Amino acid sequence: MNPTSPFSAHGNVLIVGGGLVGASLAIALDAAGCRVTLVEAAAPRAGAQPSYDERNLALARATVNGLTAIGVWPLVAAQATPIRHIHVSRAGEFGSARLDAARHGVDALGWTLPARELGSGLLRRLDTCKQLVRMAPASLVGLEQHDDGWRAQIKTPDGIQHIDAALLVGADGTESFVRAQLGIDVDTHDYAQTLFVCTVTPERDPANRAWERFSDEGPIAMLPLAERRCGLVLTVPSESADDVAALDDADFIALAQERFGWRLGRLTRPGKRYPYAIRRVAARSLIASRAVLVGNAAQTVHPIGAQGFNLGLRDALTLAELIAETKDPGAPALLTRYAERRAPDREGTMAMSHDLVRFACMPQPWMAPLRSLALMAYDRVPPLQQALARRGMGFRGEPPRAVLERLP
Template identity: 65%
Template sequence: MDTDVDVLIAGGGLVGSSLAIALDGCGLSVALIEAAAPRADAQPSYDERNLALARASVNALTALGVWPRVAARATPIRRVHVSRAGEFGALRLDAASQCVDALGAVLPARELGNGLLQQLEQCTTLVRRAPATVEALTPSADRVALRIAGAHGVETLRARLVVGADGTASFVRGACGIGTRTLDYGQTLIVTTVTPERALDGCAIERFSDSGPVALLPLTERRAGLVLSVANDEAQAIAAMDDAAFVAYAQTRVGWRAGRLARPGRRQAHAIRRVLADTLVAPRAVLVGNAAQTIHPIGAQGFNLGLRDALTLAERVIAAARAGGDPGAPELLAGYAAARQEDRDGTLAFSDGLVRLACNPASPLRPLRTLGLVLMDTFTPLKSAAARRGMGFRGTPTAYALGRRP
C-alpha cells in the first residue's frame, strides 16, 4: 500500500517525538516511524539515566504540553558551580541573578520518554508506524519514496519532506549521501548515581581535571547523577571496580564539595565521539538531533541542541503550511540550515573547545584558566552571557524556547 504524507519523521526518540508533537494539527499530514514499539516504562530505578535540561528546553516542553506531565519528577537546577581540580577560581551561576526560578532541570530520561509518549497519544492527525524501520529512500522532484518495514509488512510512504531524527548512525543521512566527520576523544563516559553526604540543593557541579570532566547533577531524595569521563584504556578497569573502590576513585575526581559519596548505582559506559554531518540538508531531506551532530556530552548540550534543531524546523514548516507552501522546498531547507548555524557552531565550539582547554595538562594554561574563571565569575556581562548560553538561549530563540507555540 502506498501512502502520501507531507512530512515523514524517521526516528521516534526524544527529538523525533518532540518534532511530531510540534507539527500535530498544523494542517500537514505527518508520519512518525519508530524502530521500537511504544511502551511506557513505569519502573523507576536508583541508577537510571538522567537528562540535564536547559531552561529553553523546559520552556519548549511546556509549550508542547509535555512538561506538565513530568514536572513532578524533575529537580530544578538553581545553581551551577564550575571549577578545575588543583587550580584557583570557579564560575558560580545562580537562577536568582538571572531573574528566573531555575536555570534548567534534571529529569530521568525514562520520565521524559513517558511524557512524550502520553502526548503523542493525544495527537489527532499523526500517522505512526511502530515498530518499523526505513529500508530504502528514493528521492524525486516533488517527493521522496520510502520503503517501510514494520509489524504489518512492507509499505511505501511518499513524503514531501523527510526528517532524519534517527540517531548517530542515521540511515536517512547515509541514504541521502551526506558524509560525516568523526573525532574520537579517546574517552569513555561512565554514568551512574550516588548519594552525597550533603544535599546538592539544586546545585549542579562540574569539575575538570587532566583526566577529563566530571559532573554531579541534583536529583530527588538527596541523590545525585554522576557523569564521569575516563581514558578509554582505563574504562574497563574502572567500570569493573567494586563499589568501595569506585566511590574512592570518584571522590578523587569530584572533590569534597558535596561531602563523602556513597551508594553507587549500576554503572553504564559510553564511548565519547563527535560525529558531525557535512551538511544538514539534502533534496527534500533534513537532519536533526544526533543525526545532525553527536557532540561531547560536556555541559549536557546534546539533547538540548537537538531539541532546538527540531523546534526551529517546526516553526519554519508550520509557517510554510499556513502560507500554503511546500515543507520540502529548497528555500525552506536552506533557511533552516542558515538559522541553525550560529547555535550549532557555537555549541560545537563550546563543547569541544572547553574540554580541550579545561582538561589540557599543559602548565602554561593553568594561569590562563584561572584568570578566565575569575573574570567570568566577577564580570557581570560575561557571567550573564555564560548563564544565557547555559539556559539554551543562543542566537534568536524560537517561540517554543520562550514557552509558547508559534
C-alpha cells in the same frame, strides 16, 4: 490516513527516528496541524526505546520552555529537579565560575530529569496526537526520490510498506541511516574518553546545585535529583574504561570521590553504571533535496555542558516553526532558511563543547593560570557572566519562538 497504502506526498512529513528529538518534532508538527508519519525502530513503550535510558538529563531553561509549549512538561514536571546554582572548577587550580538563578532574575537555570521519565512523558503526549501516524516497531530500508518528495520503503512486522512524503526527516541518531542514504558526509573526532553515568547519594543535600569539575582525566559532573540523590557523570580515558567498569561499588565510589572532592561530603550508594564512548560526529550539511537532519543525526557533541538534547530540541522546534508557516514542508527555500537559522546555535554550541574539553582538560601545567583567570572572569565580569548564563540556558542565535515563551 492509512499507513498500509501509499498516499499523496503533498504536505506529508516522514520522521525516521522516535527518540527524544524525533518524538518532540512529531508532537510539535501534529500540534501545528501537519500530517506526520513517525517511524520508530523500537516498540512504542519507554523500556524499548534506547534513548529513554538511565541518563540524567540537564534540561536548559529554553528546553523546558519548549517542552511546555508542546504539552510535554506538565506530564514530567513532578519528576524534575530545578538547578538554581552551577559551580564550575578544575581540580588543583584556584579559579572557579558560579552561576546563580536569582542573580539572573529566573527561578531556575535549568532542571534535571531522568531520560526515561522524559521518554515516558513523550510517549503519553504522542498518544494524544490527532493526525500523527506512528509505525512501530518499523525501520527504513530504502528510499526512492521523486520530483516532489520521497517514497520510503518501511519494514514492519506485516512486511514492506511504502510511504510518500514531501519532506524526509532524519532523526535516527549518531549512526543515521537517513544521513548515509542521502550521501551526507560527516566529520568525526574521537575524544578517547568514556563516560559512566549513575546515581549516588551524597552526605550533604545538593540543594539544587550542579557541579562541573575538570581534570587531566576528563570532566566529572554532579546533578541534583529528587530525594537528595545526585546524578553522577564520570569521564575516564577510554583506555581505562574496562578497568573502571570492572570496579566494585566501593572502588568505583572511591574513584568518584577522588575526582569530585568532598563538597557534598561522603558519596555512597552508587546505582547501576552505564558507559558511553564519546565521539563528536558532525554532518557536513543539515539539508538535502526535500530532506533534513535533526538531533544527533545532525550533530553529536561531547556531553560536557549537557548540550546534546537541548541542541536537538531547538533543531526540532525551529523546523516545526518553519513548516507550520508553509504549505510545502520540503520547499528548498524553507530548508535553506532552516540551515541558516540553525547555523549560529549549532556551530557555537559545537565549538563551545569541543574547545572547552580541550582547554579545560589539557594537562599542560602552563595552562593552569590561564584557565583560572578565565573562570574568574566569567565569575566576576557581568557581561561575561550574562553571556555564559544566557547560552547555558539555551538562548543562542535565533532560537525558535516556542523556547522564548514564559513558563506559567
